[in-house]
Amino acid sequence: MVTINEQKEPTFRLLKSVSITTLFCVVIAMVTSNLWSSPFYEHVFISLGYGYSAVFSSYALETLFPLLKKAYSTFLAMVLSIGLGTLHAFIWLKKYDDFATLEALKPVVLLGLIFTAICFYYFHSNEQKLLAEQELEVTKRKQSEQEKALVLSQLSQLQSQTEPHFLFNTLANISALIELDSNKAKLMLEKLTDLLRGTLQTSRKPLISLEQETELLSAYLAIQQIRLGDRLNYDIDNQLTDSLSLPPLLIQPLVENAITHGIEPKANGGQIKVQFKQFGGTFKSTISDNGLGLNSTSSTAGNGMSLNNIKQRLHDLFEGKASLTIAENKQGGVTAELSIPMECLELLNKEYS
Secondary structure: OOHHHHHHHHOOOOHHHHHHHHHHHHHHHHHHOOOOOOOHHHHHHHHHHHHHHHHHHHHHHHHHHOOOOHHHHHHHHHHOOOHHHHHHHHHHHHHHHHHHHOOOHHHHHHHHHHHHHHHHHHOOOOHHHHHHHHHHHHHHHHHHHHHHHHHHHHHHHHHHHHHHHHHHHHOOOOOHHHHHHHHHHHHHHHHHHHHHHHHHHHHHOOOOHHHHHHHHHHHHHHHHHHHHHHHHHEEEOOOOOOOEOOOOOOOOOHHHHHHHHHHHOOOOOOOEEEEEEEEOOEEEEEEEEEEOOOOOOOOOOOOOOOHHOOOOOOOOOOOOEEEEEEEOOOOOOOEEEEEEEEHHHHHHHOOOO
């Protein structure tokens, strides 16, 4: 399908060529007016005759014969422009005795040939530059799309590797709770079922809706709360009402980090708060805890690989416009903030809708 912009492009290029040619013709007229003493407007019109003949001949040939090779098209356009330009010049100059015959117009024709050749060279160079820029833009866009597809494919692989690990640990906890507290074991099994059901519904999709993300996080945190008991409290605050989807495994690893490295190794546990909101034109998700903090010397302290992985995926998916910041809270604990421009997120949603 040809878009409106693509339909307007040839017209825009023609208008641009005419504007530049007009300016160039005026400059040439200023030069020739010093060589032949005649009214300046005559020099302008004669110069415009050559310039416009070159522009419109080239445009007409490209329009009428789009399959004609560029070299042939350029040669024919030059022949036409010299012929038309010279005829036009003869009409203006025949009243002068020095230019009363076509033979006497040789200096004008030679100057017109040079002028026309310069015009064609200029526009040819600009056209080649424009084509090169367009090809580079197309290449960059294709590369960006391929990188996004690769990142989303890697996400699916990462998801398939992460879920069994969590599943086995949860099943082991359920097995241990069956004898100690059957009610808790039953509740944990229910939450695990909710988590697996939601995961199966989204596992084959490149994006996960914010509502589904919230449900999965609720099920995950409920399981962890059963496991840790009173040592874990959590709150999920979704302030967004618009339908929005995110790449999977951006939020959950941050929540897992907060539990594993902040809450669980702390003797009296703590609280985790997950918040989704829009601030100006930016989507923000914050995961904050009051755990041990960044300076923890606990044996559960991580190596930052998970955070680096998220940062890299954000960079690849949103062309470096999204960010992840990690900061220590004054009262203890850590806040991770995910920031994605809404326009980038909406564009990604459109690509995979």
